[in-house]
Amino acid sequence: MLRLENIFKSFIQRGLVLDGLSLKIEQGNSISITGPSGSGKTTLLNIIGSLDRPDSGEVFFRDRSILSMTPDESALYRNRNIGFIFQDHLLLPHLTVRENILLPLSAWRITEEQFDAAEKHALILLGKTGITALSGKYPFQISGGEAQRVTLVRALVNKPDILLADEPTGSLDSRNASLLGTLLTELNIDLGITLIVATHSNDLAGKMSNHYKLENGKLRN
Ligand SMILES: Nc1ncnc2c1ncn2[C@@H]1O[C@H](COP(=O)(O)OP(=O)(O)O)[C@@H](O)[C@H]1O
Numbered sequence: 001m002l003r004l005e006n007i008f009k010s011f012i013q014r015g016l017v018l019d020g021l022s023l024k025i026e027q028g029n030s031i032s033i034t035g036p037s038g039s040g041k042t043t044l045l046n047i048i049g050s051l052d053r054p055d056s057g058e059v060f061f062r063d064r065s066i067l068s069m070t071p072d073e074s075a076l077y078r079n080r081n082i083g084f085i086f087q088d089h090l091l092l093p094h095l096t097v098r099e100n101i102l103l104p105l106s107a108w109r110i111t112e113e114q115f116d117a118a119e120k121h122a123l124i125l126l127g128k129t130g131i132t133a134l135s136g137k138y139p140f141q142i143s144g145g146e147a148q149r150v151t152l153v154r155a156l157v158n159k160p161d162i163l164l165a166d167e168p169t170g171s172l173d174s175r176n177a178s179l180l181g182t183l184l185t186e187l188n189i190d191l192g193i194t195l196i197v198a199t200h201s202n203d204l205a206g207k208m209s210n211h212y213k214l215e216n217g218k219l220r221n
């Protein structure tokens, strides 16, 4: 489903970060990417999510080059196919949980039926993640662990094929980290979402089925 070939990326201040990296991911896989701070994990996820471009190399999603897309096509690729979660929850403070979750839908021109279907899907996800009761609350009224679960639901409301999670448990205590890790694996299995998780946590990495280490700009098993 996703294929990265010979990816090079450098930053002027830092030099080479990704050094001819290649990676192949099949639909429904769950993979962990570990590696020291500054090894390029976020850079790699940003390239997969087309938030950033490599200096050279190719990225194929379902055999289509995402690097040769126009900006509109690229935005569509991101909205339709990719969900993101990051270390910090990034919920909008003036919107309720429900409004935050439904926000990605406003990036689309959708019919009322499509909206209703998406809302139904959001309710199922809220139930799965155990936060149905929070829908009317504002971000300041919920805990960090709960907020991260809201972010997870928001990332999935458009039914992406791939979820990119960048240190998703980095700000959570161990109980909430473990809960989020379990939820991620359940969603991978139940919904068939392809999971790519960059993490420092061996516990979270251990829950994925394929493991890679990013070192010296390359991935190794
Ligand atoms: N936009 C940028 N401009 C300059 N340097 C960057 C930028 N993004 C990342 N870097 C540098 O690239 C290296 C890899 O960063 P990053 O991908 O964030 O690593 P990780 O997520 O593994 O900690 C770091 O040295 C970082 O400072």
Ligand SMILES: [Mg+2]
Residues within 6 Å of the ligand: 041, 042, 043, 166
């Ligand atoms: Mg990072």
